Amino acid sequence: MKRIADCSVNGCSVCPDERFSKTIMAQSQCNIENRLGPLLAMIPALAVGICFCLILAFLLNIEPGDMLAAIWIGAWGGANEAAATLNKMTPLLLTGLAVSVAYQAGLLNIGCEGQLTLGALTAAVFALGAAPLPWPLAMPLTVLAGALVGALWAFPAIWLRNSRGIHEVISTLLLNYVAIYLADFLVRGPLGDGTSMARTAEIPSAGIWPNWWNLGTFGVTAAPLAALLLSCILHLWRYQTYWGYEATACGNNPVAAKAAGIAVGRRQAWNFLLSGALAGVAGALEVVATHHRFYAAFSPGYGFDGITVAFLVNNVPGWTWLSSLLLASLRSADKWLQISLGISPNTIIVLQAVLLISVACQAGFRLPLSFGLGRLLERLQRHSNHREL
Amino acid sequence: MNILQLLTLTLGKTTPVLLACMGGLLSELSGVINFALEGMMLTGAFFAVWLTYSSGSPWIGLLGAAAGGTLIGILHSLVCLRFRANQIVSSIALNLLAAGASGMLLNQVFQVYGTSPTVEKLPALNQLGIGRLPFLGEILASGAGELSILVPLSILFNLALIAFLKWSVWGLRLKACGENPLAAKAAGLSVNRIRFLAISTGGALAGVGGAYLAIGELSTFVEQMTQGRGYLAIAALILGRWRPFGILPATLFFGLSGAFSEWLAVRWTGLPYQLFLALPYAVCLGVLLFQMDKKQPPSALGRV
Numbered sequence: 001m002k003r004i005a006d007c008s009v010n011g012c013s014v015c016p017d018e019r020f021s022k023t024i025m026a027q028s029q030c031n032i033e034n035r036l037g038p039l040l041a042m043i044p045a046l047a048v049g050i051c052f053c054l055i056l057a058f059l060l061n062i063e064p065g066d067m068l069a070a071i072w073i074g075a076w077g078g079a080n081e082a083a084a085t086l087n088k089m090t091p092l093l094l095t096g097l098a099v100s101v102a103y104q105a106g107l108l109n110i111g112c113e114g115q116l117t118l119g120a121l122t123a124a125v126f127a128l129g130a131a132p133l134p135w136p137l138a139m140p141l142t143v144l145a146g147a148l149v150g151a152l153w154a155f156p157a158i159w160l161r162n163s164r165g166i167h168e169v170i171s172t173l174l175l176n177y178v179a180i181y182l183a184d185f186l187v188r189g190p191l192g193d194g195t196s197m198a199r200t201a202e203i204p205s206a207g208i209w210p211n212w213w214n215l216g217t218f219g220v221t222a223a224p225l226a227a228l229l230l231s232c233i234l235h236l237w238r239y240q241t242y243w244g245y246e247a248t249a250c251g252n253n254p255v256a257a258k259a260a261g262i263a264v265g266r267r268q269a270w271n272f273l274l275s276g277a278l279a280g281v282a283g284a285l286e287v288v289a290t291h292h293r294f295y296a297a298f299s300p301g302y303g304f305d306g307i308t309v310a311f312l313v314n315n316v317p318g319w320t321w322l323s324s325l326l327l328a329s330l331r332s333a334d335k336w337l338q339i340s341l342g343i344s345p346n347t348i349i350v351l352q353a354v355l356l357i358s359v360a361c362q363a364g365f366r367l368p369l370s371f372g373l374g375r376l377l378e379r380l381q382r383h384s385n386h387r388e389l
Numbered sequence: 390m391n392i393l394q395l396l397t398l399t400l401g402k403t404t405p406v407l408l409a410c411m412g413g414l415l416s417e418l419s420g421v422i423n424f425a426l427e428g429m430m431l432t433g434a435f436f437a438v439w440l441t442y443s444s445g446s447p448w449i450g451l452l453g454a455a456a457g458g459t460l461i462g463i464l465h466s467l468v469c470l471r472f473r474a475n476q477i478v479s480s481i482a483l484n485l486l487a488a489g490a491s492g493m494l495l496n497q498v499f500q501v502y503g504t505s506p507t508v509e510k511l512p513a514l515n516q517l518g519i520g521r522l523p524f525l526g527e528i529l530a531s532g533a534g535e536l537s538i539l540v541p542l543s544i545l546f547n548l549a550l551i552a553f554l555k556w557s558v559w560g561l562r563l564k565a566c567g568e569n570p571l572a573a574k575a576a577g578l579s580v581n582r583i584r585f586l587a588i589s590t591g592g593a594l595a596g597v598g599g600a601y602l603a604i605g606e607l608s609t610f611v612e613q614m615t616q617g618r619g620y621l622a623i624a625a626l627i628l629g630r631w632r633p634f635g636i637l638p639a640t641l642f643f644g645l646s647g648a649f650s651e652w653l654a655v656r657w658t659g660l661p662y663q664l665f666l667a668l669p670y671a672v673c674l675g676v677l678l679f680q681m682d683k684k685q686p687p688s689a690l691g692r693v
Binding site for chain 1: 424486491497671680
């Protein structure tokens with residue numbers, strides 16, 4: 001596998017995914033350097049992000065320290081801010097997991113936004129309808145309903161890919177808009193609460209996730225914990241089970257995986273459905289833990305942010321908490337930037353874009369920390385082998 | 390609202406999507422996936438308003454819009470061709486960048502949030518002095534005269550693009566890069582340079598599409614004013630099956646669909662106007678599902 005990739009480097013046919021997949025393959029070997037790979041991949045991007053902040057501060061005539069301090073205070077400055085950041089982390093973590101599970105099997109799911117929207121709507125409607133059920137039954141079922149609809153909305157994309165050969169990026173992109181307009185129609189019409197606010201009725205208090213930590217005014221629900229638990233399970237699943245291993249193999253080299261007897265199409269399909277389900281869970285948790293009802297266009301682009309979350313840590317589920325925490329901190333700091341420094345909250349979006357671009361470019365950059373070191377070691381090893389020969 | 394008004398509305402809705410779609414076509418025919426059309430349009434819209442505001446002339450604003458779109462195009466080609474990043478991830482990052490940077494600059498340049506001050510518009514059709522012509526004058530008098538000059542220009546651009554791709558050597562070279570970059574390289578072409586030029590020119594076209602929104606239709610910049618039109622352009626590209634002649638009917642259909650939904654929202658509030666907003670995407674999915682057209686996308690699309 002490695003040799004094949006090396007050979008095609010000098011043509012122009014090498015696909016960037018192959019380089020990503022090489023790092024993923026390296027991670028499955030058990031040594032500490034490779035285990036920390038995602039972290040090492042994130043550091044250069046973070047460095048670029050901080051440099052960007054400093055340059056921006058210089059251009060805007062702000063004390064550089066002030067800008068970084070404002071981001072920190074906005075996200076973690078007090079109990080209320082910390083609670084808001086932790087609650088924002090849940091959907092980001094789950095959509096990040098959704099993207100990384102699909103990418104593990106070599107698929108890019110950019111339809112998280114639509115899956116999340118419909119998952120949230122379903123959860124809200126289900127929670128309203130399931131009010132008579134006792135809460136130990138209603139709560140998991142609500143989330144499951146969201147997951148099911150998320151997976152259902154991912155199904156056409158993977159079916160089109162497997163039977164018609166249509167790239168999943170195109171179909172999920174189209175399905176996104178269909179989902180958003182569908183939800184908009186439903187919530188203004190048959191499923192709305194009768195007002196012109198484009199929202200469903202508030203779900204009964206029995207269906208709402210209670211706070212487990214009374215941090216600040218609003219507190220933190222159990223949703224971030226549930227998301228963390230899911231990320232741990234997915235990490236174990238990916239590295240410790242046959243299914244996870246086979247799915248990773250499909251992503252790294254589908255031809256080789258097929259030759260090894262893995263049902264590539266089916267593995268990819270299941271991973272993609274799982275990805276859709278995770279995005280649906282993100283929407284459902286957002287409803288039962290944060291908003292307590294469904295609003296039209298309630299997601300500020302969580303689905304697309306999932307891509308940043310997943311790529312920042314090289315699509316490793318076990319590290320996704322870190323990148324989602326980072327993005328949640330940035331997202332909840334945006335208003336504070338406006339209040340304290342008078343600069344637009346959009347600065348945060350630019351910063352996020354810079355992070356994503358720098359992490360996407362790494363495959364070509366081969367920054368010394370994450371790639372160069374490994375290659376250097378490899379070359380030294382090859383060199384010493386030559387001497388022995 | 391009579392049929393002529395519906396047609397006028399359709400043309401107005403078609404123009405920005407058609408311009409962006411042509412930009413996407415150039416880039417994708419050369420073999421690079423371009424989902425950054427949304428960002429190119431938004432940057433174009435902002436630059437159009439900015440330069441019109443500072444220079445006083447909407448024509449300079451139009452040039453600025455092309456430059457702004459080109460800027461995103463250059464970034465996209467740099468990230469994809471030089472650093473070989475995943476083209477879809479790069480596009481999404483650039484869309485984020487454009488959305489954030491235009492909002493940030495709006496605050497820095499005009500000291501406002503949300504909406505920029507009003508600037509001068511590009512001339513409309515009835516300002517051109519062709520209203521006295523016998524047949525055209527009647528049409529212009531019935532409301533079509535309010536349309537921006539960019540509407541006929543965009544159709545002219547499309548005809549020029551068809552001619553360029555069909556009959557010029559450079560058009561052939563561009564398509565060669567998208568179909569078989571190795572063969573193109575063996576024939577002595579610089580694949581990356583051609584792709585770079587294609588993406589940048591495409592960016593300029595998409596930027597002009599953004600300018601239509603900002604200084605053609607409205608006369609101000611609003612944050613996130615493209616509202617997914619860049620993605621609609623990608624859908625039109627798929628529906629038009631990557632044919633320079635196919636995207637014109639595709640975008641016209643999308644424009645009609647959008648115009649119809651606006652009409653419905655006014656006329657029959659009982660009917661779901663969202664149906665016609667979602668229709669372009671649903672039709673696109675249907676075309677993919679039933680494989681009504683065997684034409685495939687450029688074979689090297691997405692591979693660097």
